[in-house]
Amino acid sequence: MSTEQQAARDENPKPPMQVQNAGRRRIARAGIGAAGILLTLESRVAMATGPQCVAPSAAALSHGDNSNYVERGRCEAIGPERWVELTDQWPCSKDVKFGALFKCRGAEAEFADIEVLKILSEVAYVEFIGRALATTYLNILSGKLTVLDDTTLLKMWDDLQTYQAYSPTSNVTWTAYDVRLYLESTYRA
Known part of the structure; x- marks a missing residue:
């Protein structure tokens, strides 16, 4: 790499890694043993949505609003x-x-x-x-x-x-x- 190319590269540094994903990236680099932790972190979004029509066993295992066992498109039940x-x-x-x-x-x-x-x-x-x-x-x-x-x-x-x-x-x-x-x-x- 020439001196001119190095100078141009130094003037345009790469943006820093996003802080919100830095921890997840470190966990992902830790290897396959950390996969469960990563999946747990990712599932928080799903847990926030709550259940929408789940089987009794899934409702029992999920403790109500923490269900990840959503059966999308299979519930058109009416009251x-x-x-x-x-x-x-x-x-x-x-x-x-x-x-x-x-x-x-x-x-x-x-x-x-x-x-x-x-x-x-x-x-x-x-x-x-x-x-x-x-x-x-x-x-x-x-x-x-x-x-x-x-x-x-x-x-x-x-x-x-x-x-x-x-x-x-x-x-x-x-x-x-x-x-x-x-x-x-x-x-x-």
């Missing part, structure tokens, strides 16, 4: 108020009773003879898990929700009646309240 407006689009009769879809026993037996439409539309049932179950069931049967199937939904209900809890994965137990919140998140995402 109970919308199902009340769209009874002509139900995948079953609008006169169906709750007990015809979900076997009721014990304390829940009183809900067996109530029409699903009534459970979806009346304020008295807002906190009743049956409202979330019925809404989710309609979403599954209509193809609007694909991260959960009707077999799993019915198991949730059966386990809640039998054991007062549902376990989406080993060492994780959901109460009826937890199940309701999960089901509601599938159509309020």
